[in-house]
Amino acid sequence: MNTKTKLVRFDWAIKSLLRDKANFDILEGFLSAILREDVQVLQILESESNQPEPEQKLNQVDILIQDQQQRHVIIEVQSHQVTAYPERILFGVSKVIVDNIKEGEDYREISKVISISVLYFNLGFGEDYVYYGTTEFRGLHDQQLLSFRRRKEDKTPDKRQSRNIFPEYYLINVERFPEIIKTDLDEWIYLLKHAALPPNCKAKNLNKAGDKLDVLKMSPEERHRYEEYLMALVNQQDE
Secondary structure: OOOOOOEOOHHHHHHOHHHOHHHHHHHHHHHHHHHOOOOOEEEEEOOOOOOOOOOOOOOOEEEEEEEOOOOEEEEEEEOOOOOOHHHHHHHHHHHHHHHOOOOOOOHHHOOOEEEEEEEOOOOOOOOOOEEEEEOOOEOOOOOOEOEEEEEOOOOOEEEEEHHHOOOEEEEEEHHHOOOOOOOHHHHHHHHHHHOOOOOOOOOOOHHHHHHHOEHHHOOHHHHHHHHHHHHHHHHHHOO
8 A cells, every 4th residue: 555545534434335244343453542442333322412424513523432441432633622511521422421321220230331532622721642532530638549349149259440430532633743753643643634554554454445445446426525525624624
């Protein structure tokens, strides 16, 4: 794969191509890079904010994934500034939690939720290009991390860290990426920023992404829809 080959934008890929099970390997590569573990996608789940129709709001792209650990992973791509974005992702995560537990079900059945935001606007004043957040409980005096005690089904004691229970958040500020590639995630962010592969890429399934997202391999109908989408993005930026 030529690193200069033009690829479709990742937001468009989420709207269409990545919902096909045959392309789950692209999502698996991206998630493995950001979570730093091997991720397998079981299925794409649908919700009110997770619809594939091109007519949906252009600067909002959600895909809700269930992985092999039964976690729910939200990937959202935002092209333009959004008011109260931190509150919005908090609401989105909370809704996924509520929507995926049945009334009267044991609270231990609540699925872990991971929220990943790919942002093409400046969200805050930090200098980094990837931010991570979760809920931790530490001693007010000794700063030691609290482990929660619970019993397994076989009555043996178990310890759980708060990060195994509470949601995790990843914010990727694509425009701040410094073009210095040190990790697998950097290679994927390069793709997010340039819609092209970085030189000598080694990240899991990134070459597959380069092959499947090649603009030249789109059908005439797909390319026409994609060009209309790009035009709509340009028009929205001019508003």
